[in-house]
Amino acid sequence: MDNLLNIVTGISLFISFFLAFFMLIVKTKHKISNRLFAFFLIISAVDISEPFISQISEGPSNLGMFRTTLAFLQIPIFYLYVLSVCYSDFKLKPKYLIHLLPFLVSNIALIPRFYSVDVASKLDFIINRQNMIELQLTHWLFHIQVVVYFTAVFLLLRRAKKLYLENNSGGNLNSYQWLFQLTGVLAALYVIVIFKNIFKFSDYPYISDWIKIGILMLQPFITCWYLYKALNNPGLFRNIDSKLKLVSDFPLEEKTIKPEILNEDLLKLKKYMTDEKPFLNPDLKIQDISKEINVPVRELSVLINHQLGQHFYDFVNTYRIENAMQILKDSSKSKVTILEILYEVGFNSKSSFNTAFKKQTGNTPTSYRKAL
Known part of the structure; x- marks a missing residue:
């Protein structure tokens, strides 16, 4: 022994x-x-x-x-x-x-x-x-x-x-x-x-x-x-700033946005996401959008995470999945592989794409394409 x-x-x-x-x-x-x-x-x-x-x-x-x-x-x-x-x-x-x-x-x-x-x-x-x-x-x-x-x-x-x-x-x-x-x-x-x-x-x-x-x-x-x-798993998180605060840690007054400001910022955000398609960038951060639409990071974070009830991660993935669904529906792109599509719409891994797609549609990308 x-x-x-x-x-x-x-x-x-x-x-x-x-x-x-x-x-x-x-x-x-x-x-x-x-x-x-x-x-x-x-x-x-x-x-x-x-x-x-x-x-x-x-x-x-x-x-x-x-x-x-x-x-x-x-x-x-x-x-x-x-x-x-x-x-x-x-x-x-x-x-x-x-x-x-x-x-x-x-x-x-x-x-x-x-x-x-x-x-x-x-x-x-x-x-x-x-x-x-x-x-x-x-x-x-x-x-x-x-x-x-x-x-x-x-x-x-x-x-x-x-x-x-x-x-x-x-x-x-x-x-x-x-x-x-x-x-x-x-x-x-x-x-x-x-x-x-x-x-x-x-x-x-x-x-x-x-x-x-x-x-x-x-x-x-x-x-x-x-x-x-x-x-x-060499990357891990690595891109989180320790000075960031969770929305739940913000004071109550910071989480309360006036209706007129809320509507204005929401329209600005949705227009930017639709017209400019920043979600195609796989490394998109909330700070990037804040800078482009001229809305403070904290206000934008409250808007997405508190008012819309979504994490920024899920919010951006919603646009990516919608874009992926349009490609899958396009008969002229039937030869484009799932792997090519996920990279094209802003994902950088197959597992995260499949998880987000099934969460939003209830189907995997492959089964969704076959059902069309």
């Missing part, structure tokens, strides 16, 4: 470090997010390296304990990674150093009775771990951190998706689904780790050992899944 664990751990470490190395050297304008993800992979790799660390040092050691406390850095780094891929204006700031606090607190607490004592005292500390307030503090702090950070990540993703829908018309929401899935898988993994820690300090420590073995066996598959998804 030990040999198998060493082999699996070695494979996991190789994949993690290889992917981290790739993320660090690949040429891209998204260097910060790539470095954060690489750092996350490296910390995760160190976290699962316990079988190798135990072979290097006999018995408990400062290196082994420090490796354990590095787990406090994993989730904060992942949170910053999600921030960086959601918002185009993300920058590392001194205020983010606060995320180091749990890691520092846990290590400072371990100095008097672990880091600064001899090997015999370290061994006694580990044997009597159930009575050691430092380890109890560390474990409770870790569990609280897991709950707080994953709640924050899911709320962040929810807000980012709403901001994207209210201000953008391009891209593919599958990237959001991947980021949500990634967070969900990671959250599930940490829940398993919490159960492992609970059993470790119970009367059934052997259950903790079996859970640890299961996690090590899963690690290579999860890392490969990270790699596959990351390479297939």
Whole structure:
């Protein structure tokens, strides 16, 4: 069993470090997010390296304990990674150093009775771990951190998706689904780790050992899944400005538009969409239309998202689908493929086109064309 664990751990470490190395050297304008993800992979790799660390040092050691406390850095780094891929204006700031606090607190607490004592005292500390307030503090702090950070990540993703829908018309929401899935898988993994820690300090420590073995066996598959998804979703959101506000966050007076202004802006908007066809631009943003029709972004956002009851994303797609329907009805264009049509009307992915088309018409583009 030990040999198998060493082999699996070695494979996991190789994949993690290889992917981290790739993320660090690949040429891209998204260097910060790539470095954060690489750092996350490296910390995760160190976290699962316990079988190798135990072979290097006999018995408990400062290196082994420090490796354990590095787990406090994993989730904060992942949170910053999600921030960086959601918002185009993300920058590392001194205020983010606060995320180091749990890691520092846990290590400072371990100095008097672990880091600064001899090997015999370290061994006694580990044997009597159930009575050691430092380890109890560390474990409770870790569990609280897991709950707080994953709640924050899911709320962040929810807000980012709403901001994207209210201000953008391009891209593919599958990237959001991947980021949500990634967070969900990671959250599930940490829940398993919490159960492992609970059993470790119970009367059934052997259950903790079996859970640890299961996690090590899963690690290579999860890392490969990270790699596959990351390479297939390089764009993610990336074009959301963190300074943007949701319409629901606007003061009540800003969401109330006078009827005469509302009608004037609505006519102006519809005329521009019909005459100029800006929806043909796959990267159209609400700011682009605001500039062209001379209506403030906030007022236009309230008009579309609040008054018309649509996200900007759906509003623009309505015009794209109507244009696509006209092409599909045109018998002279019967040879034009669905793929050519979706690019022609402003979509940039087949899945988003099919989803929007079925949402508006109840049919897929292919079935709609056959029914004509």
